[in-house]
Amino acid sequence: MWALSTYEGGTAYHHGDLRRSLIAAAQELLRSGGAEAVTLREAARLAGVSHNAPYRHFASRDALLAALAAEGFRALRRTLDEAGNRAEGPERLAALGRAYLRFADADRATFRLMFGGVVEKAAHPDLAEASGAAFGALRNVVAERDTSGGAEREALRAWALVHGLAHLVADRQIDAARAEACLS
Amino acid sequence: MWALSTYEGGTAYHHGDLRRSLIAAAQELLRSGGAEAVTLREAARLAGVSHNAPYRHFASRDALLAALAAEGFRALRRTLDEAGNRAEGPERLAALGRAYLRFADADRATFRLMFGGVVEKAAHPDLAEASGAAFGALRNVVAERDTSGGAEREALRAWALVHGLAHLVADRQIDAARAEACLS
DNA sequence: GGGGCATGTGGGCATTGTCAACATACGAGG
DNA sequence: CCTCGTATGTTGACAATGCCCACATGCCCC
Numbered sequence: 465m466w467a468l469s470t471y472e473g474g475t476a477y478h479h480g481d482l483r484r485s486l487i488a489a490a491q492e493l494l495r496s497g498g499a500e501a502v503t504l505r506e507a508a509r510l511a512g513v514s515h516n517a518p519y520r521h522f523a524s525r526d527a528l529l530a531a532l533a534a535e536g537f538r539a540l541r542r543t544l545d546e547a548g549n550r551a552e553g554p555e556r557l558a559a560l561g562r563a564y565l566r567f568a569d570a571d572r573a574t575f576r577l578m579f580g581g582v583v584e585k586a587a588h589p590d591l592a593e594a595s596g597a598a599f600g601a602l603r604n605v606v607a608e609r610d611t612s613g614g615a616e617r618e619a620l621r622a623w624a625l626v627h628g629l630a631h632l633v634a635d636r637q638i639d640a641a642r643a644e645a646c647l648s
Numbered sequence: 649m650w651a652l653s654t655y656e657g658g659t660a661y662h663h664g665d666l667r668r669s670l671i672a673a674a675q676e677l678l679r680s681g682g683a684e685a686v687t688l689r690e691a692a693r694l695a696g697v698s699h700n701a702p703y704r705h706f707a708s709r710d711a712l713l714a715a716l717a718a719e720g721f722r723a724l725r726r727t728l729d730e731a732g733n734r735a736e737g738p739e740r741l742a743a744l745g746r747a748y749l750r751f752a753d754a755d756r757a758t759f760r761l762m763f764g765g766v767v768e769k770a771a772h773p774d775l776a777e778a779s780g781a782a783f784g785a786l787r788n789v790v791a792e793r794d795t796s797g798g799a800e801r802e803a804l805r806a807w808a809l810v811h812g813l814a815h816l817v818a819d820r821q822i823d824a825a826r827a828e829a830c831l832s
Numbered sequence: 833g834g835g836g837c838a839t840g841t842g843g844g845c846a847t848t849g850t851c852a853a854c855a856t857a858c859g860a861g862g
Numbered sequence: 863c864c865t866c867g868t869a870t871g872t873t874g875a876c877a878a879t880g881c882c883c884a885c886a887t888g889c890c891c892c
Contacts, residue, residue, distance in 0.1 A: 479840080498765065505879060514841050516881085521839090525880065572765070580764040581682065581756070581819060599821075620822070621809065621830050628812025635765060637783075638804070646805050663871080689848060698872050700850085705870090709849065 471511040483521040485511040490532055494573045499582050502529060529577065530588035536574040537594035543567050544601045560605050561626045561647040568630035569640040576634055579627075602626075655695040667705040669695040674716055678757045683766050686713060713761065714772035720758040721778035727751050728785045744789050745810045745831040752814035753824040760818055763811075786810075 471485040479485065489510035493502045504525050505515045522528040547563035548556060568575040577583070578595070585592045606619040629643040655669040663669065673694035677686045688709050689699045706712040731747035732740055752759040761767070762779070769776045790803040813827040 482839080500766070503879070504881090515879090516842080517840050519840095519881075576765045579815065579819060580766075581760045582684070582764075617830060620826065624812035624816060624827075624830060625805065625809045626812070627815060628808035628810070631763060631811060631815055632808060635763060642804065643808075646801060646808060666870080687848070688850090699848090700873080701871050703850080703871095 479511070479513060479517070482511060482513060482517060486518055486521060486528070487531055487535060490528055491535070491574070494532055494577060495571065498573050499529060499577050499580070502532070504528060526583060527588065530583045530591045532574065533578045533583050534588070534591040534594040536571070536578045537591070537598045539571075539574075540564070540567050540578070541594070541598040541601050544598065544605075548601070548605055556605055556608075557622060558647045560602060561622075561629075562644055564602070564626050565630055565633055565640055565643050565647075568634045572634040575630065579631070663695070663697060663701075666695060666697060666701060670702055670705060670712065671715055671719065674712055675719070675758070678716055678761060679755065682757050683713065683761050683764070686716070688712060710767060711772065714767045714775045716758065717762045717767050718772070718775040718778040720755070720762045721775070721782045723755075723758075724748075724751050724762075725778070725782040725785050728782065728789075732785070732789055740789055740792075741806060742831045744786060745806075745813075746828055748786070748810050749814055749817060749824055749827050749831075752818045756818040759814065763815070 471489045486507050489507040490502050492510070493506060502525070504518045504522070507528070508515050508518050511517075518528065522531065543563045543566075544560055547559045551559035583591065585595055602623060603619060606622045607615055626647070629638075629646055632638045633640050633643050655673045670691050673691040674686050676694070677690060686709070688702045688706070691712070692699050692702050695701075702712065706715065727747045727750075728744055731743045735743035767775065769779055786807060787803060790806045791799055810831070813822075813830055816822045817824050817827050
């Protein structure tokens with residue numbers, strides 16, 4: 465067969481790790497055409513399987529999107545953790561902010577899927593957990609900076625500021641450099 | 649015919665103001681089921697016309713979504729203008745912020761359509777204009793507060809803070825009251 | 833080595849976006 | 863008043879998609 469896809473693998477009939485291949489294919493669709501372009505049948509085509517094979521791994525298209533979003537939250541968490549480990553003291557929060565912004569800028573489609581409300585977190589426990597973990601990482605560092613009485617409010621403000629900047633970047637309302645300059 | 653829809657009107661064949669009816673129907677679909685639920689055929693059904701009638705008013709499903717988003721930006725601008733007129737001096741910015749948050753909270757689906765990247769502003773001039781006007785209203789008031797050298801940066805910060813809070817509210821990460829408490 | 837079960841296949845159905853051809857009515861100009 | 867052009871709406875069709883069903887295949891455990 466000409467043009468064997470990179471997402472194929474394993475034997476002819478049993479794929480080997482179709483779930484991962486489908487996610488990889490779907491990520492490519494997501495990044496190149498947005499959430500609308502993520503199609504079970506197209507992902508199956510890219511993975512070199514029949515149009516119904518994905519249903520052995522994802523209950524529905526929504527479940528596939530949820531998996532993509534969860535993957536995004538896990539990646540975001542890794543990014544935040546790394547940034548947090550490389551900085552110390554008062555620099556730490558700004559480092560997290562920069563990491564957050566760079567994540568949004570580097571993978572706008574995934575960021576929008578994560579926060580666009582297309583997938584309902586309540587319906588996908590895996591997603592909810594990944595999302596909670598990522599937010600936890602951010603909240604911890606935010607709260608550690610300010611231990612006074614108004615910590616709660618300040619933490620929320622910092623979070624909202626970064627989140628808003630990230631959305632503006634993802635929507636191309638401002639560019640990433642200008643957004644980074646806004647972090648105190 | 650039983651169950652005449654509120655979106656119908658005019659004579660039997662020629663509807664009268666189908667464009668407006670379609671937008672109203674689509675808004676209902678948007679609010680009750682999100683952007684995914686906005687369907688040309690369902691909107692046509694609600695308006696009591698054939699499945700192809702909408703094409704006389706919208707070139708594509710995307711054009712209909714763009715019209716909904718533009719309508720949203722116009723409503724946001726009206727809301728911001730009213731809020732700005734009712735307040736004076738330093739209170740003015742906070743009033744705009746509250747209006748912004750309430751808009752996002754009251755019509756989460758429309759807010760997400762406006763900022764979710766589902767419709768490409770570049771492809772719909774009407775949308776781009778409405779969006780620009782709404783942002784202009786916000787930016788003017790933001791910039792008026794701080795006329796020092798760092799006005800640009802402070803304006804962007806204020807905008808991002810409100811925008812981030814609005815997204816968090818729309819995604820139900822925090823509730824509207826907590827968000828409003830964050831506005832200085 | 834045989835059977836159970838996870839995994840993949842093929843066909844089918846309803847829904848949708850979009851195109852093309854046709855039908856109808858409103859309004860301007862005679 | 864009539865007629866004809868054009869805006870508006872209708873019917874029919876096609877491909878793509880999500881999802882369901884019955885069936886095929888092959889890996890693993892007994």
